[in-house]
Structures are given as C-alpha cells and as structure tokens.
Amino acid sequence: MRIGIDARPLISESPSGIGIYLLEILRNLDLNENNKYILYSDKPIKNQDPTLERFEKRVIKGKIGTLVICFKLNKALKEDRIDVFWGTEHMLPLFTKGIRRILTVHDLALLINPKWGSRKNAIMQNVFCRLSCKCADHIIAVSNATKNDICRLLHIDKKRITVIYNGGGENVNTSFSVEEEQAIRKRIGIGDHIFFSYVGNIEPRKNIKSIIEAFEIVKSKLDRECYLVLAGKLGWRTEGIIKYINNSECKDFILLPGYISEVEKIFLLQKSIAFVFPSNYEGFGIPVIEALSCGGVVITARNSSLSEVGGEVAFYVDRESDEENIAKKMLECSALGKKERYDCEVKGKIWAHQFGWKKCSTQTQEILEMRNSC
Secondary structure (H helix, E strand, O other): OOOEOOOHHHOOOOOOHHHHHHHHHHHOOOOOOOOOOEEEEEEOOOOOOOHHHHEEEEEOOOHHHHHHHHHHHHHHHHHOOOEEEEOOOOOOOOOOOEEEEEEEEOOOHHHHHHHHOHHHHHHHHHHHHHHHHHHHOOEEOOOOHHHHHHHHHHOOHHEEEEEOOOOOOOOOOOOOOOOOOOHHHHOOOOOOEEEEEEOOOOOOHHHHHHHHHHHHHHHHHHHOOOOEEOOOOOOOOOHHHHHHHHHOHHHHEEEEEEEEOHHHOOOOHHOOOOOEOOOOOOOHHHHHHHHEEEHOOEEEEEOOOOHHOOOOOOEEEOOOOHHHHHHHHHHHHOOOOOHHHHHHHHHHHHHHHOOHHHHHHHHHHHHHHOOOOO
C-alpha cells in the first residue's frame, strides 16, 4: 500500500502542536515492506529529526499550502500511485478519485471563535476543513470533545469518526543534577526561587492574559519571591500580551524564554509549583498530559477536551477567564505539602500513562491500512 501524508506541519525546524503530533506518529510507525510512505509539503521540510530520513519526500510548490493540498496535489498523487492519503492538518485533496482519504481533525477552534486566529486562517478552516470533512472516507478526532464538535458544527455522521487520543503520557523519569538544575535556572532567569509555568504558543486562545493577571494576585499574597515562566513561541496577536506584561508591576518576574529544549520543558513542568493551562479551548491539550507524565501539578480549565484529558488528577477552574479563580488554585497548589504533592505526582503519572504515542501511532496506522472506509 502506498500512503501519502500531508507533511506541512514539519516544515518548521522547531515544530509545535500538529508538528509534534505528526513527528511522534512517524517515529512510532511500524515500517514494513508492505507499505511505502511519501511526505508531501509545499515547502522543503526543515526539521532535522533523524526519523524523517526513512521517508521519501516530495515538494509541490505553491503560495498557499492549503490550496496546494486541496487543488494542486492530485497530479502528484496519481503519478506516485498513492492508495491512501492522510490529511494531518485539517485539509484533503478535494477532487481526487480512486484514492481513500483519511483526515485528522485536531480542533475546530476557528469555527467556534474566528478571533482566535487570523482572518485568513479562519476562512480557510471554515471553507476547506468543512469540505475536507465532507469528502473524507474516514475522520480521526483527537478527543471525544473534538468528535462532538465535528458532529455538531459540521453535521458529520459519528460513524465516520474514530477517536484516537494523542500521546505525551509516557512517564518521564528525568532527574536533574544540582549543576544541571542551576544551569537551567540561570538560563531561564528564575534563580533559586519558586515559579509557576506555562508551556505552549503565546497567543490569545491560550488565555495568557488571565494567567498573568492571576499571577499578579498570587504575587501580592505570597510571602516568598516567585516567578511566572511563559515558555513557547510567539504566536498570533501577541502584541496585546507583550504590552500588558511591559505595563505590569510584576514585569520583572514574568519571563518569556521563547522556544525551549525538551530538557528545559521537562524541568519547567516537573519543578514548577504548578503548570497553569486555563486555555479557552483545546482539541486535546498535549501539554496537560506531558505535565502530568512528568509528575507536575496541573491547573487547567473545565472546557472543551481539557476535563477529558486531565481526568480527576488536575486542578480545575470553572471559568477560564476568571483570574481570581485561577489565582485561588495557584495559591492552593503553592500550599500543598510534600505528601500531597507526592500523591499528585503518582496519580498524575498513572493517569497520563494511558496516553502514549506508540498507541496513537498503532491505532492511526490501522485506520490508514483499512481497506474499507469505516
């Protein structure tokens, strides 16, 4: 079987979100002589992960990647005798015949609130994701919440959708020597002080401003010096967030280290007083699972997929935009004793273990290799 894959999420040297999802699945695929995989993109793949050396790559140039996938890819798929095409980023070739099309839908955030992204991306999702879902032979949803959104907003029969959870829950037992911990603390700028963490893209949908406002409340009430570390790439509409930080009385204690290494991410998730992730909406919420797998304490919102992913081990805020509520949970976590934190660590790791990339990859491969649509 010849399987084509939308590899646009791997164009960046430093993938996030869907790029991490695709890379982890490719790492864990059971490669055998029965299948050949070809990675398609509109620009050369810059990611240097050794995993990608095992796959053939083909660039189909175009100004807009979505239009390349939807309208320009058909010729290449026929030339390469593709049997199955997997749309990893909400889009499929729309007029391909004789090729089975599988689509992964990570979320429908921009259909729910177009202001969470650019006007162009909102239009693209509303038009081309909608059309792609209609023509897909089968759809993979990353959570039951996302499946329900697809059924509700796009009127897709639930029988055409399979839920395959993302990974990220493989238990991480990384320990840090005194020297390693000091080096990371120095690089990030937190010194020997306690801190709260957030890891992910810096953008409005992630509710960053509410995290900052909650931290300001916490900072005024704690009798110890503490920091807030907001780690991740600057995303869409960050100007207001940066301006707010610069005008905050706590600006010297709010750190933006940018894109961080995997080791630094584990450190922030594991060593912070709490990982604070009260996002407005998530199709899955990989950072929540990653934090739990590291033994971290998690504060998240009770919306979209987050309560599904956080289970009974996360701390929840019922209103994600209520900074007082978020601050209350942050103070609650800062007051946890050693035994309480240890209990959170054990329960979190046990819960997170069910969300594995190998499991996700195996289930995805089964869908790709199915001979029938459903």
